[in-house]
Amino acid sequence: MALDGIVIANVVRDLNSTILGGKINKIAQPENDELLITVKNQKTQYRLLISAGASLPLIYLTESNKPSPITAPNFCMLLRKHIGSGRFTRIWQPGLERIINFEIEHLNELGDLCTKTLVVEIMGKHSNIIFCGDEGKIIDSIKHVPAQMSSVREVLPGRDYFIPETQHKLNPLEAGEAAFADAVFTKPMPLGKALHTSLTGISPLIAEEVCHRASLESSQSANTFTELERIHLYGIFTHLMDDVREGNFTPNIVFNGKEPVDFSSVTLTQYSDMSVRGCLSVSEVLENYYAVKNTITRIRQKSSDLRRIVQTALERNRKKYDLQLRQMKDTEKKDKYKVYGELINTYGYGLEPGAKKLEALNYYTNEMVTIPLDPTLTPQENAQKNFDKYNKLKRTCEALTDLIKETKSEIDHLESISTALDIALSEDDLVQVKEELTEYGYIKRRFAGNKKPKITSKPFHYISSDGYHIYVGKNNYQNEELTFKFATGNDWWFHAKGAPGSHVIVKSNNEELPDKTFEEAARLAAYYSKNRGSDKVEVDYIEKKHVKKTNGGPPGFVIYHTNYSMVIDSDISGIKTGD
Template structure:
């Protein structure tokens, strides 16, 4: 969710609760479009990060420091000159706009009391941090907007500051029931769109949630909604606006498969399949959400090269596999040629020279058979020719059967690497996968690799079952082998998806009997960390480690076992405690 007006309202509420009568203690410009401002309120210091980044505009309190450049940029120096040690008079949000206005009182060079405004606009690509005087004249901004860049509003020193036009959107904090009905339900557009395009600060996500909680199709034209359903939408909207006015916020992050899907300052009804985590403050939520989102994005970016190698190799292997299956199908004719040879050997004496087609009965099936003959050859020579074809196709079949097994094993192995890339959450994990691909020949060794010391720091995932048993999950195939054959002992339990490539899961039982809950939790881990994690249910094999065998010469992580147990379970790991 982009910063909507409701999120900004929650931030303004939080800023006011912590910064009332506070003073600006330190100003740093950590990026070209980002400020880190330290405030003192009483004896407490608060750090605030404000970013006007076009793709990630945000503002929140943080405990983390960011390194500032040795030479402060001009905008930062200007702010230090004017408002360092300034007192915060108010923090406001006009309407429900995505704008935060810090009103700051300070002393000028002559010791006179002055008032300035630091205005933060969190509007996607139009985001900006603008410094104005008390007469709404722009002193400077972190981004300059010229007439070439925008014909609507220039953001330059000396220009008047005004809030950009919002396409005649109404202020939802001042709307009446009659206005709501007249504005929303007169529009011949999708209901959700009619809501978010009619009011400032309302995002598409919020509009979808209002429709969903009332079991209304958000794509229905708003002007076709019946009166009863119109009332339902209005009551939900009115209830939401009342909570905003009373500053009753419930910051929440929705996660699916361990990845953050969405956040909101108020609960959403549109994520019933996600795990909802509530936070005490909107700042804590934003810092957590973007840290997780950035980690996921960064790991996807850093793994691009490895994913390309795996994807290309998978494409090659799949093409090869399909071709081999086609060739194997051709060898199905071999038995027919063997029968032809046997029939000609048996009945060849009765064939008249020059016969092109010999008709007889297959003594295996009792069905009539027509055999096309080479008239330049005797029946016995024709029989030899069919036997030769049979022998050749038989050899091809036997060779192809082995090659197909190898190709299928390669595909399974590469798919397991794909799973490992999805699990990877650190550079050490990616290095371990890269090392494995070099060992298996998918990445060529370089002279640098030979001189590189083995310093892999990637560790398996570690969980604790609800019954207190340690459960380990391999992040890659080398870790899978180490878990299964080095960390696990004879009576420990081993779990793995039956049909999908995935991680080995080991439960250390310490010679105790595992409770049913631990079996189920380990199976859920094996399902979640497999290629079948997007399925409703995954079949999991589980067996004691002492029955697992390593196949000599096989790819890393490949094992065989017999007489295993199985269970089908959902790939859901919510509630399973991870040890960091």
């Protein structure tokens, strides 16, 4: 699930067949760590997206455009100055490194032909885009790396560019059998780990694939295999490297239902129980695979402030709730003091002055009890002292009962908001969540008056296998709207039992729903709840007319009785989405 050396080799092959020889028409920097280069080649326009993001480094051709800041960042302006009308003359990958070099010819200010190199390093958190002169000197980079950040290599203007060789890995495209065996089979570690830690550009995914093709256990120590097993593994590996050298790539995405779980530029035989979708190009693979992941990453960044507010409030209320429960537990002994007072009044007439205890028969349990006494008080005063303790604990219990109910309600409300943040897929989805936090005082309203923001987010819409329309609320406001304004009495209502989540409404059209539709609606309720990902989720369902709003409760909170329940998984693959 990473851009390994094989995927990069596939990218280089595709770029050589599309933009090599093309002229740079436009350079933009939509994000701080991202470039979008428009190239014209043979009457065709291409857009090359390059991201050096620490969490999601990427490079692929795309048809999509992205808005850029009005004032271009300095690195973007530098590239425009030097190579704004340049031409790609060479695109190559050193060895099987996760690096792509773009050699670009351009005319300098004097009209002389010059060559520059744009180096794209796809290396996780160390990813970078580095612009170098014709002698290998760094002109600038999208990320500066001073000596304080890295003792291995500085990436600063004026420094020499070089590929850091910190791990001394073997180039798999040039590895002979003896070198391969020495690098892999001498290590006392699992075979899969020995492969990806010894060979450049080989990811854990590819290492696992090689072991699977060779029918060898990847978890077995690499130095325990027989000579025949070693020869067999090397043969499988060599065949894979031959495909890479010859450009025999098969870009594909592996799906578990509807969810993409992995991708590669070679066929992945290890996922025999999942579906594989082949793509025309590796750019199509990367764009499709990371579209959802990138959206989720971006929206999580934009919702981080809201999450922090919700989490802080949750932690505060959970601590308060635990304290209240402990205090309530202390009040459980209140009845003991009432009994003590009654027993002292009953048997205290025979006590001697200054007595420190009274042993008496508890006529409620028919057992002997020892009652501690204050020797400075009379029996009547000791009895009253116990009655006072009883009354105090009784008042505390009554007050705590209401407080605990209020605190639990607030925790449930905040957990429902937290789930809504997990469900959100766009900034529009966050608007209603922020408005709810503002309405309930977790965020101060910073604009004048009581004007509410424009709401454009809509519930999810699905269509069951039998053609019935299913709607899923994304947050508490949408849950309230769906249940009490959109749904009619004979529509069916679904919700994960005992867990924060979405209200799911099935429009019944006054017809009896098929079993398949009930199951699909329940899966949606399980998926859009806190229990998403569980194999078994209990889901309540009932006709909407039996669902009532809680008095004075937050939006989307309901009560219902005589409901049906089913236990189901949260896999919604195969459920058709609506408009």
